[in-house]
Amino acid sequence: MVGIDWSSLRQSLDGQLLLDSDPAYEWTRKPFIARFDEILPQAVVMCATHQDVVEALAFARRNDIDFAVRSGGHCFAGFSSSRGMVVNVTPMAQVKVDGSRVEVGAGIRIGAMTNALIDHGLVVPGGSCPSVGVGGTTLGGGIGVLGRLYGLTLDHVVAAEVVLADGTVVTADAERHPDLFWALRGAGAGNFGVVTALTFDARPAPRMTNFYIEWDFQDAAEVLKAWQRWAPSAPEEMTAGLGFTAMDDLDEPAVAELFGAMVGTESDAMKLIGELVERCGREPARVNCREMDYRETALYQAGLLSAVNNQVVETPQGQIERQGCRFTKGEFFDGPIADEAIDRLAEVFVAGRTAGEVRGLELAPWGGGYARTDRHATAFVHRDTSFSLKHAVMVTPEASQGAKEAAYRWVTESWSAVHPWGSGRVYPNFPDPDLTNWGDAYYGENFARLKRIKSQYDPQNLFRFEQSIPLG
Ligand SMILES: Cc1cc2nc3c(=O)[nH]c(=O)nc-3n(C[C@H](O)[C@H](O)[C@H](O)COP(=O)(O)OP(=O)(O)OC[C@H]3O[C@@H](n4cnc5c(N)ncnc54)[C@H](O)[C@@H]3O)c2cc1C
Incomplete structure (x- = not known):
């Protein structure tokens, strides 16, 4: 990776490119769990728009740079850390409310989303830790105090905006890209594309x-x-x-x-x-x-x-x-x-x-x-x-x-x-690098269909990490 000219990427972004010479690099690159602090990225791209994600992925492809996708950075297994580039969607944290429909940037944290929705008398059921990223937790499940009443966070997703490996920006929902929409809800973490926005059908916030x-x-x-x-x-x-x-x-x-x-x-x-x-x-x-x-x-x-x-x-x-x-x-x-x-x-x-x-x-x-x-x-x-x-x-x-x-x-x-x-099955939001049969543990009999969808949406296997879904 020696000799990479990062300036072209820097110029193409609305957000920020942070190299280790930038003062903000040190704390921005660190994940929530200090166990993974030693995984030092070459660069962190703080993406302000989905176009920034398109530029970051194109740069990674052109320069053959490994990368990881990050929202809140809370991954138990360090899968949002990389020695190449971290594509961080944190700056995309907008909230739009229309009736019970809530559209958020994938970089928003649970605490910020909860606070914004309470003002509208709404809640998206899920975890309670305010600093957890809505992007990561939603794609892997999302359990919390309203879960037994209303289900997972991902059960409330009605649409997702995704930047695919080839740079196309798509909306996945029940009608458009239904296979991708199916796969994102439970296996979307880092596997099929970078999710830049999520639309939820929220619930009334109860006492x-x-x-x-x-x-x-x-x-x-x-x-x-x-x-x-x-x-x-x-x-x-x-x-x-x-x-x-x-x-x-x-x-x-x-x-x-x-x-x-x-x-x-x-x-x-x-x-x-x-x-x-x-x-x-x-x-x-x-x-x-x-x-x-x-x-x-x-x-x-x-x-x-x-x-x-x-x-x-x-x-x-x-x-x-x-x-x-x-x-x-x-x-x-x-x-x-x-x-x-x-x-x-x-x-x-x-x-x-x-x-x-x-x-x-x-x-x-x-x-x-x-x-x-x-x-x-x-x-x-x-x-x-x-x-x-x-x-x-x-x-x-x-x-x-x-x-x-x-x-x-x-x-x-x-x-x-x-x-x-135990059942041998594992909650995808609690990933464990020690698992050898992780495909079955996280996805059970849905693993076979996920591999086919991976081949369709990421045929070059651009989105890859230790436990990413293989082509099938
Ligand atoms: C303190 C703490 C409390 C927790 N409490 C709960 C809880 O109450 N309920 C619960 O269900 N879970 C809980 N979790 C687990 C949490 O849901 C997962 O760690 C989740 O993956 C964190 O999401 P993140 O965006 O913060 O993490 P990240 O590390 O940013 O991402 C996690 C995974 O998702 C991928 N990813 C992130 N953003 C995107 C994106 N925009 N597009 C595509 N892929 C992406 C990453 O590549 C990585 O593989 C908790 C975790 C911690 C550390």
């Missing part, structure tokens, strides 16, 4: 009862045994996740936490939560449950996440939130995990805890709105499962190599403790 219930860790296994038979079959107005959390300070004991929200009153929510408490036979140590409007709900849910995970970093471009060196694994479960495996999971969770290491398990209940769409109606195949379980561990970027290796060993051991009960 919700938000809750956070905590148990001492000695009760964690019994709570999980009861939760897995309760949360996935609860009324669909209720989305109640379960977490095990161990902070980096060893003086803080590990806890089990039920967190989520319900479209209903406090007494509706507490009645249901009471059923879980009765089934597990363990009294919570802390109960917080309150009805809120949707604006407060979004803040409350975002606060639950950042309390555990995020660090605020001061940069010349202002404050940004980041995570450290994080390793994540996940899997769907079609039915309950055996009691002895749950006992083992809880044992592994606290075994050999070290200062500086944050551990977390997060279980998300399925059913309800997630299951309402047929498994072949979009590329998102994971419709009729029971719950997903994510294992995550984080150490600081400055931690020793030994500490990073120990963190990785722990996440693998935790995953292995329950994997025999």
Whole structure:
């Protein structure tokens, strides 16, 4: 790549081209998860229009430069990082509202979209972490507190504007490029083109009862045994996740936490939560449950996440939130995990805890709105499962190599403790570079059709990375 003349690309852009000599390069090129900081791109293209994306792709083709596509940069596997070029759509963050139709630039973040829509009394159901990119999360799914009622973020997409490998700009919807539209919803992340805008059919933003219930860790296994038979079959107005959390300070004991929200009153929510408490036979140590409007709900849910995970970093471009060196694994479960495996999971969770290491398990209940769409109606195949379980561990970027290796060993051991009960299927938004059968894990029987669509829309395999869909 020595000798590339970037000036022609710079001149053709409405947005910015950042090389390592530009002051803004250092913080713009970094992804959200510091584990991938060492993947240094030659250049970051901050695309302000879809024409900028066209120019960036043409430049990459002409100069044979590898590239990655990025919206919010939160990918667990580093697939939005590249040693060539990062095609970043962040500047495309406009919001247009027309009735319940909402068109956004693919670079907008969940927090900014949520805030803009609340002013119109609307919401696009999905995750609660404000800094996650709408582009990435939508193309891989999008789960959150309204998911069991309304479905995934991608279930609300009615059209996508896409820049294809040959530089054509198309709109994919039910009538135009229907195969591409099908593929984008569940397998669109970095595989078929750069999505520059998304149109959603939004929902009215409801009042919700938000809750956070905590148990001492000695009760964690019994709570999980009861939760897995309760949360996935609860009324669909209720989305109640379960977490095990161990902070980096060893003086803080590990806890089990039920967190989520319900479209209903406090007494509706507490009645249901009471059923879980009765089934597990363990009294919570802390109960917080309150009805809120949707604006407060979004803040409350975002606060639950950042309390555990995020660090605020001061940069010349202002404050940004980041995570450290994080390793994540996940899997769907079609039915309950055996009691002895749950006992083992809880044992592994606290075994050999070290200062500086944050551990977390997060279980998300399925059913309800997630299951309402047929498994072949979009590329998102994971419709009729029971719950997903994510294992995550984080150490600081400055931690020793030994500490990073120990963190990785722990996440693998935790995953292995329950994997025999898993479905082998994995949520595409939780990608894992260790998976060997990733095509089946992310896409199931939809993988064959995805390979054919890949050949049609990207016959030269321009959009490629470690786990990109191959030509078929
Ligand atoms: C702190 C945190 C909280 C999270 N919470 C939730 C949650 O509540 N619910 C949930 O469902 N998920 C959640 N996730 C997972 C999240 O949905 C995925 O990490 C998602 O891929 C992030 O999207 P992004 O745009 O920020 O990431 P990026 O790293 O920018 O992109 C992720 C993938 O999508 C591709 N991509 C990005 N933009 C485009 C585009 N415009 N066109 C084509 N391909 C593109 C990238 O190449 C990459 O492969 C969370 C992740 C983190 C780190």
